[in-house]
Amino acid sequence: MSMNSVGRPTTPQADTATGGFASLTGAKGLVQDEALIFEMGGWNKTGVDLPDASIHADDLGDLVRTAPIGLPGLSEPETMRHYVRLSQKNHAIDLALYPLGSCTMKHNPRLNEKMARLAGFADIHPLQPQSTVPGALELMDRLAHWLKTLTGMPAVALTPKAGAHGELCGILSIKAAHEAKGDTARKVVLVPTSAHGTNPATAAFVGYSVREIAQTEDGRVDLADLEAKLGPDVAAIMVTNPNTCGLFERDIVEIARLTHAAGAYFYCDGANFNAIVGRVRPGDLGVDAMHINLHKTFSTPHGGGGPGAGPVVLSEALAAYAPTPWLVHGPDGLTLQEDAIGEAAGAFGRMSAFHGQMGMYVRAYAYMRSHGSDGLRQVAEDAVLNANYVKARLSDLMTPAFPEGPCMHEALFDDAWLEGTGVTTLDFAKAMIDEGFHPMTMYFPLVVHGAMLIEPTETESKQELDRFIGALRALAEAAKAGDADRFKGAPHLAPMRRLDETLAARKPRLRWKPEAPASLAAE
Amino acid sequence: MRYLPLTPEDRKVMLGAVGAGSIDALFVDVPRSAVLDGPVDLPGFAGELEVERELGALAARNVAAGSVPFFCGAGAYRHHVPATVDHVIQRSEFLTSYTPYQPEIAQGTLQVLFEFQTQVAALTGMEIANASLYDGSTAAGEAVMMASRVTRRGKAVLSGGVHPQYVQTIETLAHAAGVATERLAAAIDAEDAVIAAIDADTACVVVQTPNVFGTATDVSKIAAAAQAAGALLIVVTTEAVSFGMLKSPGEMGADIAVAEGQSIGNALNFGGPYVGLFACKEKLVRQAPGRLCGETVDADGRRGFVLTLSTREQHIRRDKATSNICTNSGLCALAFTIHMSLLGEVGLRKLAALNHQQAVKTKIALASVPGVEVLTPRFFNEFAVRLPKPAAEVVEALAKRGVIAGVPYSRLDPEAGLDDVLLVCATETVTDGDIETFKTQLAEVLG
Secondary structure (H helix, E strand, O other): OOOOOOOOOOOOOOOOOOOOOOOOOOOEOEOOOOOOHHOOOOOOOOOOOOOOOOOOOOOHHHHHHHOOOOOOOHHHEEEEEEEEHHHHHHHOOOOOOOEEOOOOOOOOOHHHHHHHHHHHHHHOOOOOOHOOOOHHHHHHHHEEEEEEEEHOOEEEEEOOOOOEEEEEHHHHHHHHHHHHHHOOOOEEEEOOOOOOOOHHHHHOOOOEEEEEOOOOOOOOOOOOHHHHHHHOOOEEEEEEEOOOOOOOOOOHHHHHHHHHHOOEEEEEEEHHHHOOHHHHHHHHHHOOEOOOOOOOOOOOOOOOEEEEEEEEEEOOOHHHHOEEEEEEEEEEEEEEEEEEEEEEEEOOOOOOOOOOHHHHHHHHHHHHHHHHHHHHHHHHHHHHHHHOOOOOOOOOEEEEEEOOOOOOOOEEEEEEEOOOOOOOOHHHHHHHHOOOOOOOOOOOOOOOOOEEEEHHHHHHOOOHHHHHHHHHHHHHHHHOOOOHHHHOOOOOOOOOEOOOHHHHHHHOOOOOOOOOOOHHHOO | OOOOOOOOOHHHHHHHHHOOHHHHHHHHOHHHHHEOOOOOOOOOOOOOOHHHHHHHHHOOOOOOOOOOEEOOOOOOOOOOHHHHHHHHHHOOHHHOOOOOHHHHHHHHHHHHHHHHHHHHHHHHHOOOEEEEEEEEHHHHHHHHHHHHHHHOOOOEEEEEOOHHHHHHHHHHHHHHOOOEEOOOOOOOOHHHHHHHHHHOOOOEEEEEEEEEEEEEEEHHHHHHHHHHOOOHHHHHHEHHHHHOOOOOOOOOOOOOOEEOOOOOOOOOOOHHHOOOOEEEHHHHHHHHHOEEEEEEEEEEOOEEEOOOOOOOHHHHHHHHHOOOOOOOOOOHHHHHHHHHHHHHHHHHHHHHHHHHHHHHHHHHHHHHOOOEEOOOOOOOEEEEEOOOOOHHHHHHHHOOOOEEOOOEEEOOOOOHHOOOOEEOOOOOOOOOOHHHHHHHHHHHHHO
């Protein structure tokens, strides 16, 4: 069996329990076996009615595209049906609890969608005169005020387009601050072994080497190891808090003190801000930079993998280096300073064209305003309570990775309890699909064997939590009772069975191509 | 609070099950000095009606593009998006799902990505495409970093026609990573000038067509020169509808093609979220950034799709990854795919022809205004004009008269000494009446 680097099988095993029934057409009940548009669309078909142009591109000569492009079209009803059928093969938050640890899959209010689609936000151009968009600049300013107040930080760079983009922004700010002091000897970024992969990837992407810090038995940064590894070559430390084990870094103030004493900056990965929003301000902990995933804590939709948004709050020491554009309060009201001049002269550069993810700013602001400061505090409390409730209700059957003390917004289990059952973490997770739930995050963090990281979020009711807990308890009991077949072939009831990832990677087919003639196919 | 299902009774029962005396007991690991005793100093919760009022008032202070004659392009384009697109992308199963890491229950998203990759490869004329990046500018930055990895060389040459904010994005990333950049002087029709700047340390040349001044260029000669010197050609396109009329980057020899995909399926949104298109030659795929969706089979032998070649990515490779990227622009890519499926090749070519037609009409109208000189020799749907006054002043004056006239080049590149250059774009959404109004008002402002 193929395994990837974290021991997760990548090839499906032989099926031992199919149930035996198959439809004649490949459909599974109402879930259709849907072709690709390239197999169903017409090369001369279109689903839009457009007039013919009366002026032709004679002036473009040889630049005109004459060869076929290869794009099939569908009529409107066919298009609607194709994509609605495809949608029905997806799990979604709106269907059931989605316990992906570290991803904060919470309810996405539709009010936010409605607000983002107001013509005054959706139908404005990033380069139309600033005098024609005062409301947009005001919205950005209000969002910035909320983010700064909730984090206790003096500045924010709004433009990063995702969490990892925010990390990049924070690390580039840190690099610029060191360079401004003439300190070019710092080539190392410290990252705990439990960190998200984006942390070391970000540091390495901009030329730092990565040095890992050990973790203690109780799942926190090892202070002695940190002290040993800090030195004049260290530019920054990147720590997630609450960390990826779902625990608050108790010594975080001391971590910040040691980091600063060594002349380095403290980057906090804010992926888990949902656990503390309204109750703890990162600015009070000594953080210099932290990205905020608007698509996690502030509920902009994940959209099947994006778009996200990752504004970065910055300390006084780093604020001057924030990337352009800057929102500036001047005599004529709010303006966007788009170039690194004037107040923004210290900016390290630009994260992208234009001004960031306006559509996400509107959604996140609508979410914050709806909750208010009291509601956001309740968000953190309920998220933490829900996770502790799940942990408490499952701890007799499964093994919590850190049984002592409360967790924050995530309950982390290891796979010790599966020993001898013949069932792996992956099998268990896939069996959850048959019970109507999305699997939890698996095999992450890497420091816990066979990790299962469950983040219920605050938008689950007690009834839904109990239903989820009931399903997991039933599965755990089945695993312990020796019903391994249930798990090995899982999922049985999903739109698809387990997919062969090894085959996909060995012979990558990354686009549709017309069927090759038999003579070629035989090669 | 309407988004929070737990009742006070639930909380009491649950705290009991946990064995905690109070909610504070669950936050015991937070240092005492950092505990906030009450809510921070921000307003309290608000109902839907109040939130709608506040945001509605802010939105009403902006001039929506659809409410006036509107001629801005320069990297973001106003096109008509069919109603079907916005309906489908708001379906719960697309809107509220995560990255498709569990393919058995994410075939909807995955099949869309496979269709998207195929459409992008066809549009750009390249062998393969990824599942999208944040936007066109960051895709350009990633392409330069990739070229440096592939060639193991340390310099990128950027033409004077590349969008200045794309240039800044590329420079920010490249300089941080130790890759040098040489940007040629802003030029309306001189993409070929990059050829003279290629040397033995050149990893890539970056050219844009149509460029920021609207000029369309056959880059075949540049491709040949770059490749003869062991460098890669990166072609940037900010207006994806142009692929329906102009020769594709692949047909002209590009090694990597990046584009802003916003034009297809996505609103202006004041600059984001957008969708970056990234396509390249197949032999380069293992150095490519971002997610890739590939075809495979399930345990029953049925065709299905998975995220693949993830050994390039940060969650597996950590500090050895090809990029730190861990998302794509999923929902914007979905909008792109649906709109493109509705258009098909027939619709896309018609749409492109309409864009070109309205731009040609606009050019003819503006050229008739005394003092206005059209600078762009060959264009798709946008072009540059020289005005007898600073363009920024003219744009402000026209905005007061209810016409959004375009983008002053100086806003993008204040140091270039092109203060009198205005970038004008006309898409299919511009009417003949809009063009007439623009012409009349411009004549009055200049007169």
